[in-house]
Amino acid sequence: MADIKIEDIKKLKELSGAGLTDAKQALVEAKGDFDKALEAMRKKGLTKAEKRGDRETREGLVDAYIHDGRLGAIVEVNCETSFVAKTDEFKTLAHQIAMQVASMAPLYVSEEDIPEEVRKEKIKELETNFKGPENMKDQILEGQMKKAFADKVLMNQPYILDDTKTVEQFIKEAIAKTGENITIRQFKRIELGVTE
Numbered sequence: 491m492a493d494i495k496i497e498d499i500k501k502l503k504e505l506s507g508a509g510l511t512d513a514k515q516a517l518v519e520a521k522g523d524f525d526k527a528l529e530a531m532r533k534k535g536l537t538k539a540e541k542r543g544d545r546e547t548r549e550g551l552v553d554a555y556i557h558d559g560r561l562g563a564i565v566e567v568n569c570e571t572s573f574v575a576k577t578d579e580f581k582t583l584a585h586q587i588a589m590q591v592a593s594m595a596p597l598y599v600s601e602e603d604i605p606e607e608v609r610k611e612k613i614k615e616l617e618t619n620f621k622g623p624e625n626m627k628d629q630i631l632e633g634q635m636k637k638a639f640a641d642k643v644l645m646n647q648p649y650i651l652d653d654t655k656t657v658e659q660f661i662k663e664a665i666a667k668t669g670e671n672i673t674i675r676q677f678k679r680i681e682l683g684v685t686e
Contacts (some may be wrong), residue, residue, distance in 0.1 A: 567580075580663060
């Protein structure tokens with residue numbers, strides 16, 4: 491058996507949000523390789539996070555971010571309990587989401603929020619300009635639709651503080667750490683001199 495250091499167990503526990511026993515077990519399974527253990531813990535945590543996605547979120551908070559007095563965003567981020575909503579980690583998460591909205595100017599929280607008439611209009615435009623094999627048309631159009639709305643959907647945007655992940659992945663990591671479902675209910679972005 492590999493030599494497992496208590497410092498590694500504590501560090502893994504902190505980074506993954508798991509218990510000491512689970513952290514130790516992951517290190518044992520990874521034969522003491524910290525990075526492999528962390529990756530395994532993250533995968534487990536994200537799997538659990540996806541299962542939590544159906545749980546109701548009625549608590550949370552509203553946070554705002556103002557940049558240079560010229561640009562701002564206000565967001566409502568929800569969780570399951572007021573206990574989690576009051577933690578510094580949750581407050582930081584909400585503030586980072588407000589920064590994301592101010593910086594990246596999304597129009598929708600998720601793909602489901604894109605109005606049907608907007609979708610239909612975009613499909614019509616893409617079909618008109620379609621140049622490709624007919625037997626691949628549906629798949630190509632679906633890919634083009636995703637690409638067309640990628641920067642307009644908050645959950646699909648690259649996360650501004652770590653562009654190796656999307657906002658959705660960032661939220662799932664937070665769900666894994668808190669043990670609660672977290673949702674972004676709504677947001678509003680305001681820029682000086684710009685009206686919708």
